Amino acid sequence: MKKIIITIAGLCLSLVYTLAAMPRIDLSENHHIDRVLESGLNYKVYDAGPGRGSPFVRFMDQDVEVLFPGGRAVYLRVRRANFTYERDGQIITASLFTELMPDNEAANLARIVMTSFNQSTSDIERWEKEVAEGIDHYPSRFEDLRTATGWNHYPNLIFRIKDSQNPTYEWEGELGLRWSSRQYPEGWSESQAAIDNPKPPPGYERISLNPPSGRFYDRVEGIEMATGLDLTPENNQPGKGSELLPEPEPLMENELSQNLSPTTSSVQEPASYLPWVMAVFLLLAIAVIISLALRNRRR
Numbered sequence: 001m002k003k004i005i006i007t008i009a010g011l012c013l014s015l016v017y018t019l020a021a022m023p024r025i026d027l028s029e030n031h032h033i034d035r036v037l038e039s040g041l042n043y044k045v046y047d048a049g050p051g052r053g054s055p056f057v058r059f060m061d062q063d064v065e066v067l068f069p070g071g072r073a074v075y076l077r078v079r080r081a082n083f084t085y086e087r088d089g090q091i092i093t094a095s096l097f098t099e100l101m102p103d104n105e106a107a108n109l110a111r112i113v114m115t116s117f118n119q120s121t122s123d124i125e126r127w128e129k130e131v132a133e134g135i136d137h138y139p140s141r142f143e144d145l146r147t148a149t150g151w152n153h154y155p156n157l158i159f160r161i162k163d164s165q166n167p168t169y170e171w172e173g174e175l176g177l178r179w180s181s182r183q184y185p186e187g188w189s190e191s192q193a194a195i196d197n198p199k200p201p202p203g204y205e206r207i208s209l210n211p212p213s214g215r216f217y218d219r220v221e222g223i224e225m226a227t228g229l230d231l232t233p234e235n236n237q238p239g240k241g242s243e244l245l246p247e248p249e250p251l252m253e254n255e256l257s258q259n260l261s262p263t264t265s266s267v268q269e270p271a272s273y274l275p276w277v278m279a280v281f282l283l284l285a286i287a288v289i290i291s292l293a294l295r296n297r298r299r
Helices: 002-020 103-116 120-134 192-197 219-227 274-298
Strands: 023-027 044-047 058-068 075-085 091-101 147-148 156-164 171-178 205-210
Touching: 058 156, 075 171, 091 103, 091 274, 103 120, 103 147, 103 205, 120 147
Parallel strands: 023 058, 075 205
Antiparallel strands: 044 058, 058 075, 075 091, 091 171, 147 156, 156 171
């Protein structure tokens, strides 16, 4: 009886863990847009139709983990992200933007990323000094702090600490990815990249792109200073924030077919019944445990 109860309890714990698991975009084996669409994220697809530019997927304000060839991974709370892809579904570029952060957090995050991707950290001290001294660079207040893996990493990766345009927390990180046939003319694939990509130092195989202190900074405070809008919860009416972050209207949602009219408009988020199914199983498991416990007590 005890073994049965322990087994069921273990099942319940595993179900709870699965429900709480972070969505994952697994780019370790291929870079098809389905990797994003099937990740469990809430997203929107923007597609103006053939001949009107590349379609792209956008999602905002969600936790996500991204896996790269060779076992390397990053995770972060994405403030916004875009994945642009070809008509055949192959991702071309991706940009993932971090939360806002102050000077010291930005510098420490840059150290972590540059170390993980085998890049020099020598520019960080120069950047910190210029920020402290208030040295301006046109057109941004300060020159971006950036690192790029070059052509020795697949996909090509660029990480930037850039001006967030927020006067309170002045920096944001941007992780940029690019897949190009020109990068490997002989047709390198993820399986080849898993072998040839530079390996991260021990302890840097999976890193966070969130502020290193673990704190998340209030974006509203800086936006209020920049715009004069009162965005406190009691005064933040629905739709008010659209003045700050205008979004294009989605012309197609969650649809990769070219047969739809370019002017078709729909709003649909990926349906996922898995959490509900697991919740039902969890409740049933709890009921079984209680039933077994009562039956054992009567004996």
